Amino acid sequence: MIWGHGGNIHAAAAELGCRPSEIVDMSSNVNPLGPPPGLLAHLKTQIHTVCALPEVDAGGMTAAFARRYGLCTQNVLAANGTTHFIYSLPRALGTRRALIMGPTYADYATACERARVPFAFWYAGAANAFFPDLEEALAQNRDADTIFFCNPNNPTGALLPPAAIAGFCRRHPQVRVVLDESYLPFAAPAKARTLIDARINNLIVLNSLSKIFRIPGLRIGFLSASGDVIKALDRFAVPWNVNALAQVAVKYLMSHTPETEAFIARSREHIEAERTCLQKRLGAVCGLSIFPSETSFVLLKLPDRHRAPDVQRQLLKQRILIRDCSNFAGLSVQYIRISLKTRQANRRLTEALMDLMASTPLSTTRPAAGCRRI
């Protein structure tokens, strides 16, 4: 049973009797500007590669990725999405007790459950705009030997400065930190330098190509870690784990560095402009709380009388799919997440949500403390 994920566009389309492409999918966190120009055209010319086995260990694309970040290939692994690593790590590391910085992506907990690894959540609260406190979390969970931490976090958008994470890792060498940077490329570089090349012994960094390049169907993820972690993970590697077209895509992206970097920069600018715009408009809606985000989605708390599943249903009638966050441990039935898309789509969502909030009597409940009202 696969659970804990967001809006299923296929189920939504079946319910509405339309094609998935007729729904504005604001539940999925992929880059609205992607895939990068030229990538799909290149893949089309390489479609014949699916007629032969791909490189068994994806060594070529691993080397291309390592070169891009100045890493030794011995410190990098590739897989069919970071999901592969999330599910292998608790077993590979021999984790005795995990600590998960919540509210967050459900798969860290699911992976621990499946590996029969006991885990605890430490929840950042709305009062602190969901800003995580690693020191406090560890102080309350001294027996944890592995921490799962998503930065910027899904679904809150909160970002901890990389220097703070590096400092934490160095102060606590006995704890392994699994840092998921899937949404980092959307954040401003000044605040969000990657730690993929930090070379800190107890730090394991996940890098997904799914979101920023909008290629989740290709299934590509990387991990950087110290040699002993790589060795331990190798026992969970499976042959031909990364498909042929995915390997072609990585080589293309890594060999077109200026174009790839320009695409990422353009994507960041778009996301930042759209996020500011959405925060401004929705921040004016009485009782609706918007939490600060540094990435491509925004977490909202609905006024008391509104419920996320109802709001999701109402918006779906207008063919807009948002993420009902009520199944995130540590959130409630009042939270929704909106992934930023094109200007037109974001405007449509904003208008629809404003209408919806106006059409139902609002309670007198104030927004959660610590939320930014713009």
Ligand SMILES: Cc1ncc(COP(=O)(O)O)c(C=O)c1O
């Ligand atoms: C925080 C986070 N990490 C990892 C993943 C999985 O991504 P991938 O496509 O690399 O397996 C997701 C997918 O939604 C995610 O939200």
